[in-house]
Amino acid sequence: xxxxxxxxxxxxxxxxxxxxxxxxxxxxxxxxxxxxxxxxxxxxxxxxxxxxxxxxxxxxxxxxxxxxxxxxxxxxxxxxxxxxxxxxxxxxxxxxxxxxxxxxxxxxxxxxxxxxxxxxxxxxxxxxxxxxxxxxxxxxxxxxxxxxxxxxxxxxxxxxxxxxxxxxxxxxxxxxxxxxxxxxxxxxxxxxxxxxxxxxxxxxxxxxxxxxxxxxxxxxxxxxxxxxxxxxxxxxxxxxxxxxxxxxxxxxxxxxxxxxxxxxxxxxxxxxxxxxxxxxxxxxxxxxxxxxxxxxxxxxxxxxxxxxxxxxxxxxxxxxxxx
Amino acid sequence: xxxxxxxxxxxxxxxxxxxxxxxxxxxxxxxxxxxxxxxxxxxxxxxxxxxxxxxxxxxxxxxxxxxxxxxxxxxxxxxxxxxxxxxxxxxxxxxxxxxxxxxxxxxxxxxxxxxxxxxxxxxxxxxxxxxxxxxxxxxxxxxxxxxxxxxxxxxxxxxxxxxxxxxxxxxxxxxxxxxxxxxxxxxxxxxxxxxxxxxxxxxxxxxxxxxxxxxxxxxxxxxxxxxxxxxxxxxxxxxxxxxxxxx
Numbered sequence: 001x002x003x004x005x006x007x008x009x010x011x012x013x014x015x016x017x018x019x020x021x022x023x024x025x026x027x028x029x030x031x032x033x034x035x036x037x038x039x040x041x042x043x044x045x046x047x048x049x050x051x052x053x054x055x056x057x058x059x060x061x062x063x064x065x066x067x068x069x070x071x072x073x074x075x076x077x078x079x080x081x082x083x084x085x086x087x088x089x090x091x092x093x094x095x096x097x098x099x100x101x102x103x104x105x106x107x108x109x110x111x112x113x114x115x116x117x118x119x120x121x122x123x124x125x126x127x128x129x130x131x132x133x134x135x136x137x138x139x140x141x142x143x144x145x146x147x148x149x150x151x152x153x154x155x156x157x158x159x160x161x162x163x164x165x166x167x168x169x170x171x172x173x174x175x176x177x178x179x180x181x182x183x184x185x186x187x188x189x190x191x192x193x194x195x196x197x198x199x200x201x202x203x204x205x206x207x208x209x210x211x212x213x214x215x216x217x218x219x220x221x222x223x224x225x226x227x228x229x230x231x232x233x234x235x236x237x238x239x240x241x242x243x244x245x246x247x248x249x250x251x252x253x254x255x256x257x258x259x260x261x262x263x264x265x266x267x268x269x270x271x272x273x274x275x276x277x278x279x280x281x282x283x284x285x286x287x288x289x290x291x292x293x294x295x296x297x298x299x300x301x302x303x304x305x306x307x308x309x310x311x312x313x314x315x316x317x318x319x320x321x322x323x
Numbered sequence: 324x325x326x327x328x329x330x331x332x333x334x335x336x337x338x339x340x341x342x343x344x345x346x347x348x349x350x351x352x353x354x355x356x357x358x359x360x361x362x363x364x365x366x367x368x369x370x371x372x373x374x375x376x377x378x379x380x381x382x383x384x385x386x387x388x389x390x391x392x393x394x395x396x397x398x399x400x401x402x403x404x405x406x407x408x409x410x411x412x413x414x415x416x417x418x419x420x421x422x423x424x425x426x427x428x429x430x431x432x433x434x435x436x437x438x439x440x441x442x443x444x445x446x447x448x449x450x451x452x453x454x455x456x457x458x459x460x461x462x463x464x465x466x467x468x469x470x471x472x473x474x475x476x477x478x479x480x481x482x483x484x485x486x487x488x489x490x491x492x493x494x495x496x497x498x499x500x501x502x503x504x505x506x507x508x509x510x511x512x513x514x515x516x517x518x519x520x521x522x523x524x525x526x527x528x529x530x531x532x533x534x535x536x537x538x539x540x541x542x543x544x545x546x547x548x549x550x551x552x553x554x555x556x557x558x559x560x561x562x563x564x565x566x567x568x569x570x
Contacts, residue, residue: 207402
């Protein structure tokens with residue numbers, strides 16, 4: 001009784017997660033250029049956690065950049081129109097605005113599944129992207145809005161200190177999001193979300209509205225997208241319409257597939273791989289980094305369809321003689 | 324006579340040229356095991372689909388405990404106390420058997436706290452009892468995908484029982500099961516229904532099953548009910564023997 005049964009991959013993957021978070025916390029102290037790199041990895045991972053959440057229900061959103069952009073512009077607008085800025089305030093604004101947008105858009109998209117779900121998300125995100133581009137008077141169009149370096153509760157920081165402040169803020173939120181998403185996926189609602197993927201009809205015949213279950217998951221994933229967007233806007237000190245463009249949505253899905261959608265840690269594994277390849281390959285090979293990532297993704301899909309975090313599991317299966 | 328649980332009046336539905344229900348009138352009484360028999364395409368499954376809200380009839384009404392449930396959503400009807408088991412077991416294949424059961428329990432009780440783990444819900448003991456009752460407790464921690472068909476059928480029925488229904492509608496509970504296992508499954512099933520005080524309606528093709536497990540039989544033929552009676556009465560009717568049983 002009360003014996004909680006975890007998926008078999010849980011333990012090693014938890015260790016991998018702890019190891020990753022420790023590296024993210026400590027390594028940048030020795031290599032300062034890694035502070036921003038890791039902050040970016042963590043911020044994007046938070047967005048990708050939202051994608052992975054929807055993957056549990058078998059749904060892929062090709063429009064999640066809209067929440068990412070909403071979070072980014074929430075911080076940008078506050079700075080532009082009201083001046084100043086505080087990381088915590090920015091985060092609250094980004095979270096609230098993306099959650100509200102998630103609820104409104106969610107009411108429409110949870111009625112659809114699979115390709116229709118993906119495309120309707122894409123359509124909504126393109127509407128937001130056009131608004132950001134065309135409403136030049138408010139948004140500066142394609143140039144975007146600069147996000148001035150914010151303080152925290154009245155403290156101001158030099159650029160050198162700030163890159164560590166934003167790193168540790170991102171780390172704290174990423175760890176909380178990682179634990180929160182796992183908790184949620186373990187809860188009745190999380191299990192019902194997975195049940196949508198395997199048998200939605202049965203779920204309805206148990207008396208549960210699959211749409212409501214999906215809506216809760218969708219709003220949580222929008223919230224995560226907004227938080228990630230606010231963090232990236234602060235890290236990169238700018239919000240542009242590019243944040244909401246469909247290729248950005250594609251990037252998040254790419255990272256989720258790369259890392260593996262079966263476990264929350266896939267978001268971090270994928271984002272780390274993605275950003276590290278981009279960071280180093282972009283320096284060495286200029287425009288070839290997309291090529292490298294493309295080849296990596298092909299290899300992943302062909303040989304490790306469960307993503308980076310699935311490699312271990314696959315290895316074990318092979319030893320046990322097939323499935 | 325006992326209480327009427329489910330009552331269908333004048334149900335009609337057609338799919339293109341096929342008339343699947345042409346004026347179906349049927350009452351289901353509390354405590355009985357009613358078998359529905361008839362040739363393929365007679366409209367047996369359609370009747371279950373209408374009674375559970377999956378299909379909306381073009382005419383007629385279905386009521387449950389005196390309340391009109393025609394054209395209600397399946398989940399609304401489920402919450403009123405009608406559960407369904409399927410011809411092909413409908414399980415959450417990627418989750419364990421006990422997780423399947425607990426999802427059903429959480430659906431019933433409305434446990435939606437995102438902070439409480441499914442595996443530690445208070446209903447766990449009751450769900451294990453139900454798995455025990457239908458004889459699949461040993462599979463509790465296995466993924467539903469790994470179970471053989473017969474066991475999946477039993478889990479499918481346990482899932483329905485987890486909803487604490489008054490009425491259980493079953494579409495061919497023993498189809499797809501090796502004939503040597505059929506009686507075993509039906510024995511378990513009828514015992515479980517009696518123990519949980521659940522009334523049942525089941526579609527069945529195997530007359531041995533009908534004879535042994537039904538209190539009452541309704542014979543479907545081309546969208547109509549041809550005859551209703553005890554198994555002995557119905558199976559002795561020469562017209563039923565010719566058209567349905569084929570002897």
